[in-house]
Amino acid sequence: MTRLTIALVGAGSMGSAVGKLLSASGTRVLTTLEGRSAASAARAREAGMEDATLDELAASDFILSIVPPAVALDTAERLAPALTRAANKAVYIDCNAISPQTVATIAQTVDATGAAFVDGGIIGMPSSPKFYFSGPHAPLASALGDAGLAVRLLDGPVGAASALKMSYAGITKGLTALGSAMSLAAMRNGAGQALLDELAESQPEISAWLASNVPRMPPKAYRWVAEMEEIAAFIGDGFAEHRIYEGAAGLYARLATDKTATDALSRFFSETAR
Amino acid sequence: MTRLTIALVGAGSMGSAVGKLLSASGTRVLTTLEGRSAASAARAREAGMEDATLDELAASDFILSIVPPAVALDTAERLAPALTRAANKAVYIDCNAISPQTVATIAQTVDATGAAFVDGGIIGMPSSPKFYFSGPHAPLASALGDAGLAVRLLDGPVGAASALKMSYAGITKGLTALGSAMSLAAMRNGAGQALLDELAESQPEISAWLASNVPRMPPKAYRWVAEMEEIAAFIGDGFAEHRIYEGAAGLYARLATDKTATDALSRFFSETAR
Structure with missing residues (x-):
């Protein structure tokens, strides 16, 4: 089993808890601390996450977006240029509490970069999150099950997990x-x-x-x-x-x-x- | 214990169920079938309720209003002239699912007739309704506990039961x-x-x-x-x-x-x- 490199955007209570779960499983976890508060940066480092450039995030195996609903689209737009540039593009997984309509807009943004998009939804507390994934590329995300996450694939289109x-x-x-x-x-x-x-x-x-x-x-x-x-x-x-x-x-x-x-x-x- | 005469306005599923409970306890139950459908009239008679004039209702011991929320005020207004005329006025109890604001309007209508007003609220299914009463005259309504109803007095003003x-x-x-x-x-x-x-x-x-x-x-x-x-x-x-x-x-x-x-x-x- 190859050691995965996962880019995790978002260091709130859920994001940092997921970062800890991934690190604990031996997964390398990247994030971007650019523009984050000192508290967020400290929380990210404590969770075993390494600071990286947007191009490094875009070239990882998976990008997990775990951010407040209002900035889910911004997050995809911020990463889009780096994803377009990347030769080996990360699979982009939106894990946010957003409507299927908002997910569709984010999927279009990611599709335009040539990267694969997966719709995700997290259910449960930060102490025991369960990840649901849907869409045609969802089977790729089953690799996260080996990286310390509880994963469930939904037999449905992009939007079903959300x-x-x-x-x-x-x-x-x-x-x-x-x-x-x-x-x-x-x-x-x-x-x-x-x-x-x-x-x-x-x-x-x-x-x-x-x-x-x-x-x-x-x-x-x-x-x-x-x-x-x-x-x-x-x-x-x-x-x-x-x-x-x-x-x-x-x-x-x-x-x-x-x-x-x-x-x-x-x-x-x-x-x-x- | 004197045998009570109770006027019950409303022959929906809750109203007719309450009529049956009262009749079964030996209470005399009056209602008005004026303007009601044949089905409602049949349901009322089956529940042991006797057809009566508005003046007879107003002269009973208690009037229970158990009607759809939208006609709770109409019901009080319809009975007000008879209550004003009555020498021995019934205690008027509104048992409907209405806001304390609507209750206050009904209480004013009843107060103007000289009759005592009690605020009521019914919780539970027609098979086992529980009656909450509040307001200064609520203790009068405890007599309904001897007439087959499950009664709870609330220590609060008109509006608390609603x-x-x-x-x-x-x-x-x-x-x-x-x-x-x-x-x-x-x-x-x-x-x-x-x-x-x-x-x-x-x-x-x-x-x-x-x-x-x-x-x-x-x-x-x-x-x-x-x-x-x-x-x-x-x-x-x-x-x-x-x-x-x-x-x-x-x-x-x-x-x-x-x-x-x-x-x-x-x-x-x-x-x-x-």
Whole structure:
């Protein structure tokens, strides 16, 4: 088995966790620290990632893009000139929480460079991420299974892996939004304790799920805003339910900065946990 | 213990089920069949309810309004002249899935007649409904506990029982909306089976909950449209998350008539159940 060289763009909590998993398996992991903060650079080095030029990234075996949804397309555009120049082009894998429509735009950008494109979706926490891949070049990505990642190939076109990620996140992060919105509204109207008690009594599974998930949301709320907007785009303007996720984006945008509200939510759900 | 006479307005599935519970306990149950369909009249009689004039309803011990959210205010306005005329006025209990704001309007209408008003909220299926009551006159409604109903008094103002109903339904009927919206979008994008499998694997409680609840939604979708709109009003325009429920109202409005979509959803979730 040849030792793989993988370029990982993105050193957020998921990106650096994936970098550690790859390094631990003996894979060489490159990244670009150009324009990154000192904290990001330190996190990348700690994860065993080496700083490299864009041309070195483009000539690796795989490029994994693990970035905030809003910069997924920028990331592909930034790497496109180097991919065009490269003789042996990396397989470009977009792993971001973006709609199949956004994926299609990124795929076009990558296709134009002559590199192979794979659609990816990550499900799970940074401690145990599961990678879904789809599209005609997805079988190439099965090599990542030997590089320390949990890999699942989907029998579907470019867009299917992202559709899975969107629909899964739409249910889980959507339910976190419902629980937050309704708890805050119940508290504003003198029915908070009654709601907690009634949920615990007649919906024990949902009650336990919310108690475990809502208190973990606040530090992630700012990232979820763009993800909710991608889910709205995934549903499409032709379906009225896209507004569900516009509403969730608005909620998370407020909760990202409203510490009074998120403290109230955490206290509220810690009552259930007891 | 005096035998109660209770006026029940509304002969839908919940209303007629409550009529049966009351009759079975030996309570005399009056209703008005004026302007009702032959089917509603038959259902009311089968539930042991006697046809009566509005003046007879207004002179009973309690009036329970159990109607679609959109006609809750009309119901109070229709009974107001008879309540004003009555010497011994019934306690008027609104049990509908309406926002505290709508409840406040109904409370004003009833207050003007001189009758006592109680805010109510029903949680649970027609087979085992639980009645929450709030407001200064709520203790009067505890008499309904001897008339065959499961009664809980909330220590809160008029509006608290409705707030509980809204926030509980916003989570349960909201989650049904999320599961439906995301399953339909996943199916449209070739990721339906993968979503089912991933939910069953990593979110078994949600997976089981959706499999049990989504297939029961289609016949109720038309009623849930106005209920979702009431929940949006309950949250209020000042909070972006009210749009979550506008989106859910739009989804249920479509699913109320789109049998192709609801058949697809029922087949989809029957896969999980197996």
